[in-house]
Amino acid sequence: MSQRSFKIRVPATSANIGPGFDVVGLSLSLHLTLTVSITPPSPGSPPSPPVITYSGEGADEVPLDAYKNLTTRVALYVLRCHGIAKFPANLKIHAENEIPFGRGLGSSGAAVIAGALLGNELGELNLPVERMLDFALMVERHPDNVTAALVGGFVGSYLRELDSAATEAASVPLSEVLPEYPPDAGESWGMDPPQPPFGIGHYVRFGWSKSIKAIAIIPRFELSTAKAREVLPTSYSRKDLVFNLQRLAVLTTALAQDPPDPELIYEAMKDKIHQPYRKTLIPGLPEVTSNITPSTHPGLLGICLSGAGPTILALATSGFEKIAEDARAIFKTKDIEVDWKVLEVVGGSSVSKGGN
Numbered sequence: 360m361s362q363r364s365f366k367i368r369v370p371a372t373s374a375n376i377g378p379g380f381d382v383v384g385l386s387l388s389l390h391l392t393l394t395v396s397i398t399p400p401s402p403g404s405p406p407s408p409p410v411i412t413y414s415g416e417g418a419d420e421v422p423l424d425a426y427k428n429l430t431t432r433v434a435l436y437v438l439r440c441h442g443i444a445k446f447p448a449n450l451k452i453h454a455e456n457e458i459p460f461g462r463g464l465g466s467s468g469a470a471v472i473a474g475a476l477l478g479n480e481l482g483e484l485n486l487p488v489e490r491m492l493d494f495a496l497m498v499e500r501h502p503d504n505v506t507a508a509l510v511g512g513f514v515g516s517y518l519r520e521l522d523s524a525a526t527e528a529a530s531v532p533l534s535e536v537l538p539e540y541p542p543d544a545g546e547s548w549g550m551d552p553p554q555p556p557f558g559i560g561h562y563v564r565f566g567w568s569k570s571i572k573a574i575a576i577i578p579r580f581e582l583s584t585a586k587a588r589e590v591l592p593t594s595y596s597r598k599d600l601v602f603n604l605q606r607l608a609v610l611t612t613a614l615a616q617d618p619p620d621p622e623l624i625y626e627a628m629k630d631k632i633h634q635p636y637r638k639t640l641i642p643g644l645p646e647v648t649s650n651i652t653p654s655t656h657p658g659l660l661g662i663c664l665s666g667a668g669p670t671i672l673a674l675a676t677s678g679f680e681k682i683a684e685d686a687r688a689i690f691k692t693k694d695i696e697v698d699w700k701v702l703e704v705v706g707g708s709s710v711s712k713g714g715n
């Protein structure tokens with residue numbers, strides 16, 4: 360085997376954009392970048408296990424053991440589903456991460472997509488994008504972040520209704536998809552991992568007006584997506600569902616129009632399915648979304664929770680600093696400090712190959 364190296368780059372995402380809970384996502388200009396090399400073992404020396412190094416966001420908390428790290432566990436899942444039981448020998452991965460953990464900017468979706476791409480490259484599997492999405496959806500079971508992270512832009516997606524065998528295959532516990540520990544030396548993994556059904560996720564990319572930028576107002580505390588999903592009800596009134604459907608139908612086209620219409624978009628970014636329930640976890644959320652409006656803040660188009668929060672996403676064509684600083688002042692009244700960034704909507708994940 361010859362020396363191989365490659366880079367994987369995956370963008371951050373903001374899911375939901377108000378009414379599109381678990382449906383729409385937007386890829387944003389913060390990235391997780393993996394620099395990967397595989398060196399052939401030198402004659403006589405034992406092959407070394409994977410070495411992971413990490414810098415940037417989450418560096419102080421991310422596991423560096425390849426059997427515990429989310430990205431490498433997903434890569435191993437993809438490999439094992441293709442009959443490859445182990446990482447290649449002498450594998451080195453450096454992760455440089457700009458996506459803050461647990462803030463609603465799709466860090467886990469990016470880690471999962473990076474893992475699917477990594478498994479595909481390590482195994483030289485040449486999987487189509489749709490198949491990599493199937494693997495990602497076995498791990499992150501709502502499609503909004505992972506689809507936008509993989510294909511880029513403003514994306515809508517749905518999960519196909521599966522037949523009963525495929526539903527069973529797609530709903531096995533995560534611990535079976537991604538076991539945490541490698542088998543002891545000389546032992547096998549035991550059960551084969553569950554193969555993803557084919558064609559779980561389907562998507563379409565909407566237009567996006569180039570004049571619109573995304574301001575991410577990022578509170579300095581983490582909120583896990585799992586915790587922010589636990590507070591949601593399991594059923595909704597017809598009135599609330601229709602409220603969201605009406606707005607989402609308008610929003611997907613309104614954000615592509617030039618010039619974008621602030622009155623239309625501000626109302627179309629309202630939500631009754633997840634934000635009202637999450638306000639208990641994010642002090643200041645209702646105040647920020649109701650006090651910062653296109654009439655008080657020229658340039659603003661709409662404002663919502665980013666993903667499961669706590670980040671606030673404001674879409675705007677100008678006036679970025681005033682929007683962000685006024686949101687900061689509101690959070691300050693709740694004793695919450697924030698950082699903010701003006702982000703662009705970017706393309707999806709990429710893999711670039713180095714020399715052999």
Ligand SMILES: Nc1ncnc2c1ncn2[C@@H]1O[C@H](COP(=O)(O)OP(=O)(O)O)[C@@H](O)[C@H]1O
Nearest residue numbers: 429430460461462463464465466467470583584
């Ligand atoms: N680059 C990464 N590498 C490994 N694990 C990651 C990475 N990014 C995120 N994670 C895992 O995902 C968790 C955050 O996921 P989640 O609660 O869904 O929040 P987010 O809104 O950021 O996706 C982190 O605590 C960490 O366990």
Ligand SMILES: N[C@@H](CCOP(=O)(O)O)C(=O)O
Nearest residue numbers: 374381463464465584666667
């Ligand atoms: N639709 C999901 C999106 C979660 O996004 P994240 O960036 O917070 O992981 C939800 O709202 O729960």
